[in-house]
Every structure is written in C-alpha cells, then in structure tokens.
Amino acid sequence: KAGVTQTPRYLIKTRGQQVTLSCSPISGHRSVSWYQQTPGQGLQFLFEYFSETQRNKGNFPGRFSGRQFSNSRSEMNVSTLELGDSALYLCASSLAPGQGARDIQYFGAGTRLSVL
Amino acid sequence: DQQVKQNSPSLSVQEGRISILNCDYTNSMFDYFLWYKKYPAEGPTFLISISSIKDKNEDGRFTVFLNKSAKHLSLHIVPSQPGDSAVYFCAAPPVTGANNLFFGTGTRLTVIP
DSSP states (O other), rough: OOOOEEEEHHHEEEEEOOOOOOOOOOTTOEEEEEEEETTTTEEEEEEEEEEEEEEEESOOOOTTEEOOOTTTTTEEEOOOOGGOOOEEEEEESSSOOOOTOOOOOOOOOOOEEOOO | OOOOOOSSSEEEEETSSSSEEEEEEHHHHHHHEEEEEEETSSOOEEEEEETTOSSEEETTTTEEEEEEETTTTEEEEEOOOOOOEEEEEEEEOOOOEEEEEEEEEEEEEEEOO
C-alpha cells in the first residue's frame, strides 16, 4: 500500500511569491492534516481537512490556506511568501477524524520550502 | 505556548545500552500520547502510543512509561541499536478528539556503535 505522497520535495521561491504544495493520502484515508516544521519549533499544526471541509485550524495567518478534493487529496497554499515561511511542510493522513477514537497519523516525507 | 515539551535536544548512547527519552506536558487533560521517530529526509513514523488509563506500554524493544501525576512520559529503548539514531518526537492530541497533534520539539538520539 502506497504511503503519503507529497510533491514537490523541494521548492525555492522568493519573497512575495505564492506556492502550492500537494499531498496524496494513503488510500482509504479521509483526513489530511498539515504541519510546519522549523528548527527549534518542532511540528506546528496548520490545518486539517476531512470530507473536503476544514475541521481544525492552527494559529497561522490567513496567508496559509488549504483545500481537499473529493478523492481526499489535499493542497496547501501560501501566498505572499515571507522569509520566515522557510520550513519543512509535512502532510499526514489518517482513516477518520478523532472524535474520541484515537487515530494514528501517517506522515509523508514533506516538502522543503526555501524562501529567498 | 508549548503544551508538550522535550527539554533534551540531543542524547548519545552506546550500542546495546538503554536509551531514555523524556517528555513533559502541561495540559492535565491530555489522555493519549504518541511517539514518532524521524530520519533525515523522511516524514515522522509512528512508533508507540499510550493511553492515560495505562502507565506502561511495551512493543518489542520500545517501552513508554506514563506518570500522570508528574505529567511526564518517557520512551525506553533497550537495547539501543545504531539504526535507532533519529529524532524522536512525543505528541498528544487535544482532548476534543480532533486530529491536530501537539508535538514536542524533538530529541536527536545518536547510538554509537
């Protein structure tokens, strides 16, 4: 069974540009979450999508947005890039939202974004 | 505010010895905890979890201990192997049951052959 696939693996952008990252979850998984990893900050939750709807959102500015398609694939968009947006962006999929049941999230290898 | 904390950024252990990675949390309502392992250029991989109704969970060489009164958990790896060298993250989901995990900042384990 294929794991979580994130594309592209690496991206270099300049300040002010926008970027779109893609995530294909494990087959059958319906929930997709996005995290940002920066040195010293660990993984910070961005948002979660389930059934094409954003269920939860972390404490990030509105420049960060996402969406989910009917096949559960998800995209994340960052507009007006800033130097501080340089990070590893990780996508995780799970069978279904928590709702009291304890889901295991499976992560992709991430997209490393460098903003110059 | 960091609700899950890993205060040791790095740990070095000799092969064959025990590795103990520590994690503290501030939210006493957390009732489930996970450990993930991350190799360079790969995403975090789920390792082991523990529910707050237990104080210990074991899976092969990996054991997680939970001390609810101290709001502390630890991951023991016995015996440590060079392939265990990675960054280890502890994490907890919110009590709402939502799917956003609170992660610690990670501990880099180096197992010396």
